[in-house]
Amino acid sequence: MxxxxxxxxxxxxxxxxxxxxxxxxxxxxxxxxxxxxxxxxxxxxxxxxxxxxxxxxxxxxxxxxxxxxxxxxxxxxxxxxxxxxxxxxxxxxxxxxxxxxxxxxxxxxxxxxxxxxxxxxxxxxxxHQAVSRKPVSNAALVARGKTLYTKACIGCHDATGHGDETLARIAGQQPVYLSASLKRYRAESGERLDRDMAKSTKPMTDADIDALVAFMMAME
Ligand code: HEC
Ligand code: HEC
CATH class of the missing domain: 1.10.760.10 (Cytochrome c-like domain)
Structure with missing residues (x-):
């Protein structure tokens, strides 16, 4: 500290x-x-x-x-x-x-x-700065993440994860940061509150979050 x-x-x-x-x-x-x-x-x-x-x-x-x-x-x-x-x-x-x-x-x-x-x-x-690509290390986890993403996230974050005016770009984002953010929304602990994100993450287990993170990190 x-x-x-x-x-x-x-x-x-x-x-x-x-x-x-x-x-x-x-x-x-x-x-x-x-x-x-x-x-x-x-x-x-x-x-x-x-x-x-x-x-x-x-x-x-x-x-x-x-x-x-x-x-x-x-x-x-x-x-x-x-x-x-x-x-x-x-x-x-x-x-x-x-x-x-x-x-x-x-x-x-x-x-x-x-x-x-x-x-x-x-x-x-x-x-104006481009995101550098990250190598995919666990293809099976990424595939599982894609299935979850397609079911629960694609409606708002779309297939590219590039977002829009009000939505974050999540494609290629850093893994520990993504995981911490999803868990904060899910916990509704006050560190990060959003009604849509709380609802979307509520049914996700920690293992689901790991898979979603692997997929988002691999998105270009
Ligand atoms: C109903 C629309 C909606 C759905 C469905 C949704 N999101 Fe979101 N998401 C948002 C909004 C709005 C924000 C911005 C909230 C804020 O300001 O903190 C956000 C923020 C995020 C962030 C934070 C981005 C950053 O840069 O910190 C991540 C990561 C994310 N969403 C991933 C997901 C995942 C994974 C799913 C599926 C499990 C999902 N979202 C489903 C609307 C949605
Ligand atoms: C000492 C390290 C450090 C410095 C310097 C720093 N940040 Fe951060 N920043 C962080 C960390 C750690 C997080 C994640 C915090 C969280 O989870 O809310 C973060 C998160 C952010 C976010 C949220 C990103 C998102 O996707 O929602 C923005 C925006 C941001 N920083 C902008 C800035 C800006 C602008 C500056 C310079 C003026 C800056 N930061 C300097 C460490 C830093």
Missing amino acids: FSNRLLASLLTGIFWVFVTAPAGALSARATAGVDLQARLKEVEREPKLHDAMLKLGGKVASICDHCHGVGGNSPQPNIPNLASQNPVYHLDQLRKYANGQRRDEFMERMIKVMNADEKVGMVLFYA
């Missing part, structure tokens, strides 16, 4: 010095009450602003990459990829961490130091 707290303080400090201060001119328009989703739409409509925000997003990402990996391809099974994540979903998760609907001590602190444009630039930057 101590080293996590230390890392959190260090990284949030670095964030202020290297991202927030030099980006001041661009982010001067950003204030606490900004509607992030509306700002994202505005940025997507204006090519020049879009380019500037991508640059700012790249700077922000250089801090996040310490854990989430270069270009958002996480090197650690318990930390999610951010590469190719859908920007609307991505911003919504930042909102959930910030208002306590989703709990993770480190992420809650990290988000507090970001201003609105840093958040919007960052989600745009990661949306």
